[in-house]
Amino acid sequence: MIINVFLADDHRLFRDGLKRILGETADIVVAGEATDGLDALEKMRKGGWDVALLDVNMPGMNGLEVLKRIMNDDAKHQILMLSTYHEDEYAIRTIRAGASAYLTKNSPTDLLISVIRRLAKGGKYIDPELAEKLLFDLGPASAILPHSTLSDRELNVLKLIALGVSLIEISQKLALSSKTVSTYRARILEKMNMQNNAQLIRYVAEHKLLE
Template sequence: MIIKTFLADDHRLFRDGLRRILAETADIVVVGEAIDGLDALKKMRLGGWDVALLDVSMPGMSGLEVLKRIMDEDPKHRVLMLSTYHEDEYAIRAIRAGTSAYLTKNSPTDLLISVIRRLAHGGRYIDPKLAEKLLFGLGPSSTMPRHSTLSNREFDVLKLIAVGISLTEISQKLKLSAKTISTYRARVLEKMGMQNNAQLIRYVAEHKLLE
């Protein structure tokens, strides 16, 4: 069985590296690529792929939003989310949105290939440590943190505010208008029950969301 993969990442060097890795296998081929979220969603809707590899954070529409939309349209899709982020929050959001697997970009090559094959045959993959946290962190006695109410893009904005990036810089990084970023910030403050950036920064630090 030849496994047809689709790659979506805004970093060309990373896509090139992935393509070279997959080219060394006898059963995995790349049939399509995308450079941002909107491009990915448009091309993925055309079909013709077995497993899609999506970057969690892409400009315009995030990989998490692409995942949510594509899974809403067909829950049988097999999607592997890739991220530079090590924190569990992104993995949990991806799992809730329907991803079949989640790996960090520095995962071993043999694990990446193994997971792609597993997904192509109908399986899933979740890191054992993350599975344990999900099992014990989502029980009846657990309380959900305030940031769990944020949308994926609102969560992105929260983290960027926390590292001291201005709204203008955030808009450039995410390729969204400054007005849109201001709206996201207002929603974050409202949902979190906070008044200013200082409170957001303190919350992020206390909950170790940047680690």
């Protein structure tokens, strides 16, 4: 059985590297690719793939947004999310949004190939420690950390603010208007019950959200 893989990542070197790796297998072929979220969504909706590999962070529309829209079309899609982020927050969000698996980009090659084959058969893959967190780290509402209430886009904006990126630069990076980014910032402050960027930056540092 040949597994048709769709690859979406805005870094050409990474895409080329994955294509070389998958090209060495006898049963996996790259049947399509995209360089940004909007392009990925359009091409994925045309079909022709068994497993999709989506980068979490892509310009225009990030991987999480693509995932949610594709899963709304058909919840049976097999999608593997790839990210440079190691923190559980991103992994949990993707799994809850319907992803069949989540791997960081420094995962072993043999694990990646194994997970693709598992997904092609209708299975799923989740790191054992993450599975335990999903199962048991569901305390009462009073115990939920403020940043867990943020949307995926709001969390992304929060992290960029914590990195010292200006609102104008954030709008350019995320392809949003400055007004929209300002609205996101206002929502973040309201949801987290904070008053300014300094408090947000301190919170991100204390909870190690950038690691």
